[in-house]
Amino acid sequence: MPPALLLLFGAVAVLALLPVLFGMPGGAGRAAGSAPLGLGTLFLAFVKIGFLLYGSGYVLLAFLEADLVQRFHWLTQAQLLDAVVVGQVTPGPVFTTATFVGYVLSGWHGALVATVGIFLPAFAFVGLSIPLIDRLRQSPLAGAFLDGLNVASWALIAAISSHGRGRWAYGAVGPGQRRAAATLQS
Structure with a gap:
Protein backbone atom coordinates (compact mmCIF):
# COMPACT_ATOMS: atom_id res chain seq x y z
CA MET A 1 0.00 0.00 0.00
CA PRO A 2 1.39 3.48 -0.85
CA PRO A 3 2.62 5.52 2.13
CA ALA A 4 0.17 8.36 1.39
CA LEU A 5 -2.77 5.95 1.56
CA LEU A 6 -1.51 4.49 4.83
CA LEU A 7 -1.16 7.99 6.21
CA LEU A 8 -4.75 8.81 5.19
CA PHE A 9 -6.10 5.66 6.84
CA GLY A 10 -4.08 6.41 9.97
CA ALA A 11 -5.42 9.97 10.13
CA VAL A 12 -9.00 8.72 9.76
CA ALA A 13 -8.44 6.19 12.54
CA VAL A 14 -6.98 8.81 14.88
CA LEU A 15 -9.82 11.25 14.17
CA ALA A 16 -12.39 8.53 14.73
CA LEU A 17 -10.89 7.85 18.18
CA LEU A 18 -11.16 11.46 19.32
CA PRO A 19 -14.85 11.20 20.32
CA VAL A 20 -14.00 8.24 22.53
CA LEU A 21 -11.31 10.33 24.24
CA PHE A 22 -13.91 13.06 24.83
CA GLY A 23 -16.39 10.54 26.25
CA MET A 24 -18.78 10.55 23.28
CA PRO A 25 -19.79 7.04 22.21
CA GLY A 26 -19.95 6.51 18.45
CA GLY A 27 -23.36 6.19 16.90
CA ALA A 28 -25.17 7.79 19.82
CA GLY A 29 -24.83 11.44 18.90
CA ARG A 30 -28.01 12.07 16.94
CA ALA A 31 -30.27 14.87 18.01
CA ALA A 32 -33.83 14.20 19.14
CA GLY A 33 -36.42 14.20 16.35
CA SER A 34 -33.85 13.55 13.67
CA ALA A 35 -34.43 12.21 10.16
CA PRO A 36 -33.63 8.51 9.58
CA LEU A 37 -29.89 7.99 9.28
CA GLY A 38 -28.35 5.31 7.11
CA LEU A 39 -24.81 5.07 5.82
CA GLY A 40 -26.05 5.80 2.30
CA THR A 41 -27.82 8.97 3.39
CA LEU A 42 -24.77 10.05 5.39
CA PHE A 43 -22.51 9.39 2.39
CA LEU A 44 -24.75 11.36 0.03
CA ALA A 45 -24.96 14.28 2.46
CA PHE A 46 -21.17 14.55 2.59
CA VAL A 47 -20.74 13.99 -1.16
CA LYS A 48 -23.13 16.89 -1.75
CA ILE A 49 -21.18 19.08 0.65
CA GLY A 50 -17.90 18.03 -1.01
CA PHE A 51 -19.26 18.92 -4.46
CA LEU A 52 -20.55 22.32 -3.36
CA LEU A 53 -17.44 23.46 -1.51
CA TYR A 54 -15.19 25.82 -3.35
CA GLY A 55 -12.56 28.06 -1.90
CA SER A 56 -12.04 28.07 1.82
CA GLY A 57 -12.77 24.98 3.87
CA TYR A 58 -14.64 27.22 6.28
CA VAL A 59 -17.54 27.26 3.82
CA LEU A 60 -17.99 23.69 5.05
CA LEU A 61 -19.32 24.97 8.36
CA ALA A 62 -22.33 26.67 6.78
CA PHE A 63 -23.20 23.54 4.79
CA LEU A 64 -22.80 21.28 7.83
CA GLU A 65 -25.02 23.53 9.90
CA ALA A 66 -27.67 23.76 7.16
CA ASP A 67 -27.84 20.02 6.48
CA LEU A 68 -26.86 18.23 9.68
CA VAL A 69 -28.44 20.58 12.23
CA GLN A 70 -31.34 22.33 10.49
CA ARG A 71 -32.44 19.95 7.72
CA PHE A 72 -31.82 16.42 9.05
CA HIS A 73 -31.57 17.24 12.78
CA TRP A 74 -28.81 14.67 13.13
CA LEU A 75 -26.72 16.99 15.34
CA THR A 76 -27.42 19.75 17.79
CA GLN A 77 -25.71 23.13 17.42
CA ALA A 78 -23.46 22.25 20.37
CA GLN A 79 -22.43 18.93 18.79
CA LEU A 80 -21.58 20.70 15.53
CA LEU A 81 -19.43 23.22 17.40
CA ASP A 82 -17.65 20.34 19.15
CA ALA A 83 -16.99 18.74 15.76
CA VAL A 84 -15.60 22.01 14.41
CA VAL A 85 -13.30 22.35 17.42
CA VAL A 86 -11.99 18.82 16.91
CA GLY A 87 -11.45 19.61 13.22
CA GLN A 88 -9.46 22.69 14.22
CA VAL A 89 -7.16 20.99 16.73
CA THR A 90 -6.19 18.18 14.37
CA PRO A 91 -3.63 18.61 11.62
CA GLY A 92 -4.94 18.85 8.11
CA PRO A 93 -7.87 20.53 6.46
CA VAL A 94 -11.09 21.60 8.10
CA PHE A 95 -12.67 18.70 6.21
CA THR A 96 -11.48 16.38 9.00
CA THR A 97 -14.57 17.60 10.84
CA ALA A 98 -16.51 15.23 8.56
CA THR A 99 -14.69 12.23 10.05
CA PHE A 100 -15.59 13.29 13.56
CA VAL A 101 -19.23 13.95 12.64
CA GLY A 102 -19.48 10.61 10.87
CA TYR A 103 -18.11 8.81 13.91
CA VAL A 104 -20.46 10.57 16.31
CA LEU A 105 -23.44 9.72 14.10
CA SER A 106 -22.62 6.14 13.04
CA GLY A 107 -19.40 4.94 14.65
CA TRP A 108 -16.42 3.71 12.61
CA HIS A 109 -18.52 3.05 9.53
CA GLY A 110 -19.92 6.58 9.64
CA ALA A 111 -16.43 8.06 10.03
CA LEU A 112 -15.21 6.21 6.96
CA VAL A 113 -18.32 7.00 4.89
CA ALA A 114 -18.29 10.72 5.79
CA THR A 115 -14.56 11.04 5.08
CA VAL A 116 -14.77 9.32 1.70
CA GLY A 117 -17.91 11.32 0.87
CA ILE A 118 -16.38 14.72 1.62
CA PHE A 119 -13.08 14.04 -0.22
CA LEU A 120 -14.40 12.03 -3.20
CA PRO A 121 -15.63 15.02 -5.25
CA ALA A 122 -12.24 16.76 -4.99
CA PHE A 123 -10.43 13.62 -6.16
CA ALA A 124 -12.93 13.26 -9.02
CA PHE A 125 -12.49 16.91 -10.07
CA VAL A 126 -8.70 16.55 -10.08
CA GLY A 127 -8.88 13.31 -12.05
CA LEU A 128 -11.23 14.81 -14.59
CA SER A 129 -9.14 17.97 -14.96
CA ILE A 130 -5.89 16.17 -15.88
CA PRO A 131 -6.72 15.99 -19.63
CA LEU A 132 -7.74 19.67 -19.57
CA ILE A 133 -4.49 20.71 -17.88
CA ASP A 134 -2.51 18.68 -20.42
CA ARG A 135 -4.29 20.49 -23.26
CA LEU A 136 -3.76 23.87 -21.59
CA ARG A 137 -0.04 23.13 -21.20
CA GLN A 138 0.23 22.76 -25.00
CA SER A 139 -0.82 26.39 -25.45
CA PRO A 140 2.14 28.78 -25.07
CA LEU A 141 0.01 31.47 -23.39
CA ALA A 142 -1.85 29.14 -21.01
CA GLY A 143 1.35 27.20 -20.26
CA ALA A 144 3.13 30.44 -19.33
CA PHE A 145 0.17 31.42 -17.12
CA LEU A 146 0.27 28.06 -15.29
CA ASP A 147 4.05 28.39 -14.85
CA GLY A 148 3.48 31.87 -13.40
Whole structure:
Protein backbone atom coordinates (compact mmCIF):
# COMPACT_ATOMS: atom_id res chain seq x y z
CA MET A 1 0.00 0.00 0.00
CA PRO A 2 1.39 3.48 -0.85
CA PRO A 3 2.62 5.52 2.13
CA ALA A 4 0.17 8.36 1.39
CA LEU A 5 -2.77 5.95 1.56
CA LEU A 6 -1.51 4.49 4.83
CA LEU A 7 -1.16 7.99 6.21
CA LEU A 8 -4.75 8.81 5.19
CA PHE A 9 -6.10 5.66 6.84
CA GLY A 10 -4.08 6.41 9.97
CA ALA A 11 -5.42 9.97 10.13
CA VAL A 12 -9.00 8.72 9.76
CA ALA A 13 -8.44 6.19 12.54
CA VAL A 14 -6.98 8.81 14.88
CA LEU A 15 -9.82 11.25 14.17
CA ALA A 16 -12.39 8.53 14.73
CA LEU A 17 -10.89 7.85 18.18
CA LEU A 18 -11.16 11.46 19.32
CA PRO A 19 -14.85 11.20 20.32
CA VAL A 20 -14.00 8.24 22.53
CA LEU A 21 -11.31 10.33 24.24
CA PHE A 22 -13.91 13.06 24.83
CA GLY A 23 -16.39 10.54 26.25
CA MET A 24 -18.78 10.55 23.28
CA PRO A 25 -19.79 7.04 22.21
CA GLY A 26 -19.95 6.51 18.45
CA GLY A 27 -23.36 6.19 16.90
CA ALA A 28 -25.17 7.79 19.82
CA GLY A 29 -24.83 11.44 18.90
CA ARG A 30 -28.01 12.07 16.94
CA ALA A 31 -30.27 14.87 18.01
CA ALA A 32 -33.83 14.20 19.14
CA GLY A 33 -36.42 14.20 16.35
CA SER A 34 -33.85 13.55 13.67
CA ALA A 35 -34.43 12.21 10.16
CA PRO A 36 -33.63 8.51 9.58
CA LEU A 37 -29.89 7.99 9.28
CA GLY A 38 -28.35 5.31 7.11
CA LEU A 39 -24.81 5.07 5.82
CA GLY A 40 -26.05 5.80 2.30
CA THR A 41 -27.82 8.97 3.39
CA LEU A 42 -24.77 10.05 5.39
CA PHE A 43 -22.51 9.39 2.39
CA LEU A 44 -24.75 11.36 0.03
CA ALA A 45 -24.96 14.28 2.46
CA PHE A 46 -21.17 14.55 2.59
CA VAL A 47 -20.74 13.99 -1.16
CA LYS A 48 -23.13 16.89 -1.75
CA ILE A 49 -21.18 19.08 0.65
CA GLY A 50 -17.90 18.03 -1.01
CA PHE A 51 -19.26 18.92 -4.46
CA LEU A 52 -20.55 22.32 -3.36
CA LEU A 53 -17.44 23.46 -1.51
CA TYR A 54 -15.19 25.82 -3.35
CA GLY A 55 -12.56 28.06 -1.90
CA SER A 56 -12.04 28.07 1.82
CA GLY A 57 -12.77 24.98 3.87
CA TYR A 58 -14.64 27.22 6.28
CA VAL A 59 -17.54 27.26 3.82
CA LEU A 60 -17.99 23.69 5.05
CA LEU A 61 -19.32 24.97 8.36
CA ALA A 62 -22.33 26.67 6.78
CA PHE A 63 -23.20 23.54 4.79
CA LEU A 64 -22.80 21.28 7.83
CA GLU A 65 -25.02 23.53 9.90
CA ALA A 66 -27.67 23.76 7.16
CA ASP A 67 -27.84 20.02 6.48
CA LEU A 68 -26.86 18.23 9.68
CA VAL A 69 -28.44 20.58 12.23
CA GLN A 70 -31.34 22.33 10.49
CA ARG A 71 -32.44 19.95 7.72
CA PHE A 72 -31.82 16.42 9.05
CA HIS A 73 -31.57 17.24 12.78
CA TRP A 74 -28.81 14.67 13.13
CA LEU A 75 -26.72 16.99 15.34
CA THR A 76 -27.42 19.75 17.79
CA GLN A 77 -25.71 23.13 17.42
CA ALA A 78 -23.46 22.25 20.37
CA GLN A 79 -22.43 18.93 18.79
CA LEU A 80 -21.58 20.70 15.53
CA LEU A 81 -19.43 23.22 17.40
CA ASP A 82 -17.65 20.34 19.15
CA ALA A 83 -16.99 18.74 15.76
CA VAL A 84 -15.60 22.01 14.41
CA VAL A 85 -13.30 22.35 17.42
CA VAL A 86 -11.99 18.82 16.91
CA GLY A 87 -11.45 19.61 13.22
CA GLN A 88 -9.46 22.69 14.22
CA VAL A 89 -7.16 20.99 16.73
CA THR A 90 -6.19 18.18 14.37
CA PRO A 91 -3.63 18.61 11.62
CA GLY A 92 -4.94 18.85 8.11
CA PRO A 93 -7.87 20.53 6.46
CA VAL A 94 -11.09 21.60 8.10
CA PHE A 95 -12.67 18.70 6.21
CA THR A 96 -11.48 16.38 9.00
CA THR A 97 -14.57 17.60 10.84
CA ALA A 98 -16.51 15.23 8.56
CA THR A 99 -14.69 12.23 10.05
CA PHE A 100 -15.59 13.29 13.56
CA VAL A 101 -19.23 13.95 12.64
CA GLY A 102 -19.48 10.61 10.87
CA TYR A 103 -18.11 8.81 13.91
CA VAL A 104 -20.46 10.57 16.31
CA LEU A 105 -23.44 9.72 14.10
CA SER A 106 -22.62 6.14 13.04
CA GLY A 107 -19.40 4.94 14.65
CA TRP A 108 -16.42 3.71 12.61
CA HIS A 109 -18.52 3.05 9.53
CA GLY A 110 -19.92 6.58 9.64
CA ALA A 111 -16.43 8.06 10.03
CA LEU A 112 -15.21 6.21 6.96
CA VAL A 113 -18.32 7.00 4.89
CA ALA A 114 -18.29 10.72 5.79
CA THR A 115 -14.56 11.04 5.08
CA VAL A 116 -14.77 9.32 1.70
CA GLY A 117 -17.91 11.32 0.87
CA ILE A 118 -16.38 14.72 1.62
CA PHE A 119 -13.08 14.04 -0.22
CA LEU A 120 -14.40 12.03 -3.20
CA PRO A 121 -15.63 15.02 -5.25
CA ALA A 122 -12.24 16.76 -4.99
CA PHE A 123 -10.43 13.62 -6.16
CA ALA A 124 -12.93 13.26 -9.02
CA PHE A 125 -12.49 16.91 -10.07
CA VAL A 126 -8.70 16.55 -10.08
CA GLY A 127 -8.88 13.31 -12.05
CA LEU A 128 -11.23 14.81 -14.59
CA SER A 129 -9.14 17.97 -14.96
CA ILE A 130 -5.89 16.17 -15.88
CA PRO A 131 -6.72 15.99 -19.63
CA LEU A 132 -7.74 19.67 -19.57
CA ILE A 133 -4.49 20.71 -17.88
CA ASP A 134 -2.51 18.68 -20.42
CA ARG A 135 -4.29 20.49 -23.26
CA LEU A 136 -3.76 23.87 -21.59
CA ARG A 137 -0.04 23.13 -21.20
CA GLN A 138 0.23 22.76 -25.00
CA SER A 139 -0.82 26.39 -25.45
CA PRO A 140 2.14 28.78 -25.07
CA LEU A 141 0.01 31.47 -23.39
CA ALA A 142 -1.85 29.14 -21.01
CA GLY A 143 1.35 27.20 -20.26
CA ALA A 144 3.13 30.44 -19.33
CA PHE A 145 0.17 31.42 -17.12
CA LEU A 146 0.27 28.06 -15.29
CA ASP A 147 4.05 28.39 -14.85
CA GLY A 148 3.48 31.87 -13.40
CA LEU A 149 0.93 30.45 -10.93
CA ASN A 150 3.50 27.89 -9.80
CA VAL A 151 6.17 30.55 -9.31
CA ALA A 152 3.71 32.82 -7.46
CA SER A 153 2.68 30.02 -5.08
CA TRP A 154 6.32 29.22 -4.29
CA ALA A 155 6.99 32.93 -3.73
CA LEU A 156 4.06 33.17 -1.29
CA ILE A 157 5.27 30.11 0.60
CA ALA A 158 8.79 31.57 0.78
CA ALA A 159 7.52 34.98 1.91
CA ILE A 160 5.39 33.52 4.67
CA SER A 161 8.15 31.14 5.75
CA SER A 162 10.70 33.96 5.90
CA HIS A 163 8.73 35.63 8.69
CA GLY A 164 9.88 32.78 10.93
CA ARG A 165 8.70 33.52 14.41
CA GLY A 166 6.78 36.59 13.32
CA ARG A 167 3.06 37.12 13.21
CA TRP A 168 2.47 34.46 10.51
CA ALA A 169 3.99 31.68 12.59
CA TYR A 170 1.81 32.38 15.58
CA GLY A 171 -1.34 33.50 13.76
CA ALA A 172 -1.92 37.12 14.69
CA VAL A 173 -5.48 37.56 15.88
CA GLY A 174 -7.48 40.52 14.68
CA PRO A 175 -10.50 42.18 16.34
CA GLY A 176 -12.99 40.17 14.24
CA GLN A 177 -11.34 36.90 15.24
CA ARG A 178 -11.38 37.94 18.91
CA ARG A 179 -15.14 38.64 18.68
CA ALA A 180 -15.74 35.26 17.01
CA ALA A 181 -13.70 33.45 19.66
CA ALA A 182 -15.57 35.27 22.46
CA THR A 183 -18.91 34.32 20.86
CA LEU A 184 -17.91 30.64 20.66
CA GLN A 185 -16.75 30.63 24.28
CA SER A 186 -19.98 32.09 25.64
